[in-house]
Amino acid sequence: MEPIDLNETGAKGALAQEAEGKWGMAIDEDLCTGCQACVAACAMENNLSFVGEEDAGYGRSMQWIRIERFWEGEYPEVQTGFQPMLCQQCGSAPCEPVCPVFAAVHSPSQDTNLQVYNRCVGTRYCANNCPYQVRTFNWRDYAIDPFHANEVDGQLVFPLHNQFNPDVTVRRRGVMEKCTFCLQRIHRAEDQAKSEGREVRDGEFAPACAQACPADAITFGRVDDPESLVSQLARQERGVKHLEELNTLPRVTYLKKG
């Protein structure tokens, strides 16, 4: 009788398989300069609203990715640490089971967490239950807030509406939203590859944040492909996953400051 490898069968094997996922990210905290280019690019790509100074100061800024800044050490030996925090696209996401209307669901084809804006009724349970605190809520109708408008001939004109991405919905008030790993870009790349009768190549496309990062701190790709750049980076000794002890199976690996 063949010996059973407990790493491959049983609960642990299932867990390892589950943990793999499809799309993933590696973020190098050594390279991150905290320049916030990813934050700006994400807002442009995904039609994120600008909430204004007052609301942003009160903790309502709408960012799907944020740069967390930490200080280490005592003056004058101070070191700055930057940690870009975005939805970890958990394999076992705490946000999903708590939604009473199935607005937070898991995508079987992309293995990411989806937020169905049309279905969301705004209980905000998912955001409470997210240990990474990466979900943002539309507290107001920010997109049509007169705050962003100019008055031309007695009519309100919203110049920012001209830069909306037509591939992404503009969310209304009372709806939860979060990072999608730029799902529209994934779909575009997959459609292109399908029409050319091939697989999506590693590095063929990147989400807005990875594309915009001047230091190339963010790498995106297939984590189920051991040859992909992101898998190779994540295998490094520096690779850690945040709050791994909660068993959320995050898809984002952080390469910690060396």
Place this chain on the structure above:
Amino acid sequence: MAVSSKYFPWAKKAQETHHNDHDPRQHLMLDPKPRGEMNQMVMESMYTTSWKFWVVFGILSILVALCFFYAWGYMIAEGLGVAGVNRPSFWGIFLVNTVFWIGISHAGTFISAILRVFKSEFRRPFTRAAELMTTFGLIQAGASIFMHLGRVWLAYWLFPYPNERQLWPNFHSPLMWDLLAITTYVLGSTMYLFLPLIPDLAMARDRSTGWRKTFFKTIALGFRGTEGEWTHLRTAMNIFAFAIIPVMFSVHTIVSWDFVMATRPGWSSTVFGPYFVIGALHSGMGAVAIVLFIMRATMKHMDYFIRAEHFEAIGKLMLIISMGWAYFFFNDYIVQWYGGDKWTDTLLHWHESGPMSWMFFTMLIVNIAVPWLILWNKKWRSTPWLLASVGLLINVGMWFERYIIIPVSLTINRMPFTWKLYFPRIEIFLTIGTFSMFLLFYMIASRLIPLVPVWEVQEGQMAHSMRKVGKTQVPSVSEFE
């Protein structure tokens, strides 16, 4: 008819000393009045409306119109931005109010169902007032949940209704369990309120004229008081009294699961279920004391029905429940603290020494110290205004407790970069609105239905009598069932 005589120790003393304190007639059950006269008293308490009533009624109506309907409409039109919720405190005072009102609603069922099942005689004159609290409290709880929703106009999506897209709510979500539990509780407790009301409605129907006659005639469902009707009514009440008790326990346990099931420090406490149930009874008993005090102070003839002995009995229950609450509170806190989890530790320190620590210590003082220091004394707990004040303080403390559990605890999470304080904005007005509406409902109910269950009092008085044992008169109670 089984007749069992209970011996009351104070009765013997009464014979010996003839002291006023031990006059059996100070007990409602041993101070009977003719049925016609008592019915008339209750009818008069319903019909005697002074100008003060209308002044308070007007003020409350304005408050409800402004702070409930206008403020809520404004919030629906503008979005939740006008409230104080933010990241990380995604849940604010709306859910504090929800838990608070569900807690208030528990005492009604506790008093009327549990005490009815255990045949506690002191419950008789105030079961109705307590049961009304259940229904009215649950209305406010439901309103608070809907206020909390980001898109309340789509709230019907939470209900499992057939639709062409075959979308179904997520029964894995604790919010779904909550919704089902609360709906069950609303329906069950409303029926349980209505059943013992039927004989009183029939009594009122026979003694009223005009539109009131039509009103009572409609909702009394043609009750005439025949033997068969009473048998059916008693059976139904018995079934509901027993069935509503597990529902009552489950509702607040499931409310606590909204928090327990989340992956948050401070919330994942397995003792939250019973802790919430006892907390609900704690605030609910306090609210009963307040309601009885107001009824007695403002309504005609109520000093006959609601007496010092009732306040005394409620005071005793409050003391015991306060002890139970303290037991569960320390079970929750000490075990979590001893666990030594980094985030839980941070959170507990935040409770005790953060900017909201005044709330934490006020809660401990008014929920534990005040009842323990005041309610041990029989004279003090028999004093209506004192008991009502203790009840009010306990309710403030229990509201603070929920505030600490929800927005204050939400401030601390596993991502220190997002920590932010929560400041309520429009929630303050909406809270005033729900409280005003609760009081307004009580005022309307006090004019429309008998707040004292007359038939229960009469039944109790028939069962109680002074029996002669040897040379002394001993009060005794017979069981009719």
